[in-house]
Amino acid sequence: MPFLVLGLLLWVGAHIFKRVAPVRRAELGTSGRGLIAALIAAGLVLIILGYRAAAFVPVWNPPAFMVHINNLMMLIAVFVYGMSATTGRLRGKMRHPQLTAVKIWAAAHLLVNGDLASIMLFGTMLAWAVAEVILINRAGPWERPEPGPAKKDILLVVITLVMFGVITAIHTWLGVSPFPG
Template structure:
């Protein structure tokens, strides 16, 4: 479990570094991006290894219908995440689509995972995403981008469905079938 906690701490601190210590981050210059990227990847590796190795400690048993809610929320999370890259009409509808997607992803997984490692992982990621949004909103203004072509939103829907299928496939490959039998 400690590897999981170390990974989460590395992930969060590396992401928050430029917001909490902007002068220190600026002093690192362009090479600082590489350092931060390595810390994020190291944190992610620790998270995966720590989560997979964590003992199963049941805290609560989610009701089976939560799987359907999780799947719907995950589809929404993939779509919202994609909004950050769209150049369609939806561009600019939301200030923090990636962080909002992380929050939706975390809540969705908290609904279907009642073990301690999952609560630590998904709860921490939810807290991190909320903290990021609060800090960004407090420290910077936002210039809403102009909406683009609606055809790009149709493309976003198609990409969302493909990515959802890929994510489902990865879960199945890892031994977690995301759809009830």
Template sequence: MFYLILGLILWIAAHLFKRVAPDLRARMGNAGKGVAALGILAGLVLMVIGYRQADFINVWYPPSWTVHINNLMMLGAVFLYGMSATKGRLRGAMRHPQLTAVKVWAVAHLLVNGDLASLILFGGLLLWAVLEVVVINKSETWNRPKPGEAKRDIILVVITIVLFLVMTAIHNWLGVWPFPG
């Protein structure tokens, strides 16, 4: 669990660096971007290693029907994440679509994983996303972008479905089939 927790700490610290220590970050210039990127990457690698190495310690038994809710929430999370890059009508519908997607993703995974490592990983990333939204909202004003063309939202739906299928294939490749049999 050490690597998992260290990875979470690095991930959170690197993401919050710009807002928690803005003067230091500004003095570092482009090197600060590199430090943050390295911290995020190292955090991600450590979280994956730590999660895969963690002993299975069951905390609760999720009901089998939560898999269906998870899959629906994951489809929504992929859509929300894509909203940040869309130029369609939905462009300005939400201030933090990527962080909202992370929150939906984390809750979806907490619904179907009752072991301690999952609670630490997904719960930790959920707490980070909530904290990140609070910090951003306190430090920046938001100018809602003007909506674009509706056809771009249709493209977003198609891309969402394709990415969801790719993610399903990756989960299957990793030995986790996300659909009940």
């Protein structure tokens, strides 16, 4: 569990640093990007190692039907995340598509994982995404980008379905089947 906690602290701290200490972040200059990226990467490695090594400590027992809700929420999360890269009509419909996707992802996983390590991981990621949105919104107004062609949104749907398939395949490969049965 210590690796998980340290990883989460690094992840959150490195991501929020420029929001809570913009002057200090600016003092680091462009070389600071490498440092922040290294801290985020180290945090991610520690999160993965810590989560995989954490003892299973049950906190609550999620009902079986939550798996279906989780899968639907995950499909939505992948789509919303993809909105950040689209140049279609959906561009500009949402200010924080990546952070919104993280919130959906975290909430979905909290519905199906009732152990302490999962609650720590997904709960922290949910709290981090909420905090980031608040900090970004307080920093200033948003200039909504102009929408592009609708055909790009169709491409987003196709990419979403492919990515969802890849994600479920990786989960299955890791021994966590998203479609138990």
